[in-house]
Amino acid sequence: xxxxxxxxxxxxxxxxxxxxxxxxxxxxxxxxxxxxxxxxxxxxxxxxxxxxxxxxxxxxxxxxxxxxxxxxxxxxxxxxxxxxxxxxxxxxxxxxxxxxxxxxxxxxxxxxxxxxxxxxxxxxxxxxxxxxxxxxxxxxxxxxxxxxxxxxxxxxxxxxxxxxxxxxxxxxxxxxxxxxxxxxxxxxxxxxxxxxxxxxxxxxxxxxxxxxxxxxxxxxxxxxxxxxxxxxxxxxxxxxxxxxxxxxxxxxxxxxx
Numbered sequence: 001x002x003x004x005x006x007x008x009x010x011x012x013x014x015x016x017x018x019x020x021x022x023x024x025x026x027x028x029x030x031x032x033x034x035x036x037x038x039x040x041x042x043x044x045x046x047x048x049x050x051x052x053x054x055x056x057x058x059x060x061x062x063x064x065x066x067x068x069x070x071x072x073x074x075x076x077x078x079x080x081x082x083x084x085x086x087x088x089x090x091x092x093x094x095x096x097x098x099x100x101x102x103x104x105x106x107x108x109x110x111x112x113x114x115x116x117x118x119x120x121x122x123x124x125x126x127x128x129x130x131x132x133x134x135x136x137x138x139x140x141x142x143x144x145x146x147x148x149x150x151x152x153x154x155x156x157x158x159x160x161x162x163x164x165x166x167x168x169x170x171x172x173x174x175x176x177x178x179x180x181x182x183x184x185x186x187x188x189x190x191x192x193x194x195x196x197x198x199x200x201x202x203x204x205x206x207x208x209x210x211x212x213x214x215x216x217x218x219x220x221x222x223x224x225x226x227x228x229x230x231x232x233x234x235x236x237x238x239x240x241x242x243x244x245x246x247x248x249x250x251x252x253x254x255x256x257x
Contacts (some may be wrong), residue, residue, distance in 0.1 A: 001056065002023075005053070006019040006055075007019070008045055008053075017206055019221045029198065030187075033226055037226075048068055070146075074187075080128075084127070091108065098208060109230070115142045118142045118145070120139065123139060133159045149182065151184075152177075152182050152184050152190065157186055170193050174197055201216075
């Protein structure tokens with residue numbers, strides 16, 4: 001995927017300005033930056049959901065008119081009292097007749113296989129509104145890979161999940177990348193996820209402040225440039241060096257917080 005001068009403007013406000021980047025096929029690319037930096041906007045531009053200036057090209061998929069995307073939003077807004085199961089939810093997009101009239105066995109089999117792939121087959125008949133946040137993320141992931149996408153786009157995939165659950169989810173994403181030959185593009189706030197799983201990092205704050213390998217971008221200088229002059233990389237006291245590298249945090253002081 002090649003981004004060439006991508007700019008998004010809302011009224012008089014430049015949300016994204018002159019974004020240039022190359023995302024390698026098969027990579028895990030993390031987009032990091034402060035709130036309001038334009039991270040979700042960039043994902044929406046890549047998905048073709050909003051207008052933008054510049055170009056977004058997919059050279060590896062040019063012969064078939066572009067890649068197939070899978071998408072996991074930051075959150076799924078729905079009425080938790082709605083009487084549908086996980087299976088109902090996963091087959092809705094391909095279901096032509098009302099659910100109460102039954103569904104084709106082929107659709108149910110595909111949904112079950114996708115759930116098994118994300119280690120959530122046990123959820124298939126559970127009410128959608130009764131599952132936990134971590135389980136919901138797995139269901140969304142199953143839906144995103146249902147049609148065997150080329151590029152999987154994730155907006156804060158581990159939001160609302162505890163640290164252990166987030167780590168398991170990211171391990172699963174990495175396994176799926178290898179198994180399905182996916183390209184992953186994800187917005188991330190937890191820098192430990194970036195350190196442990198990303199191949200490529202885009203530091204974004206309206207424009208690209210730094211990009212490259214994880215260790216090129218996860219430096220105090222690059223993070224200050226991205227998050228503000230008073231930002232710094234720190235770890236919890238008592239952590240050893242390896243733990244410090246695996247679990248960094250951003251701290252901002254004063255008016256830049």
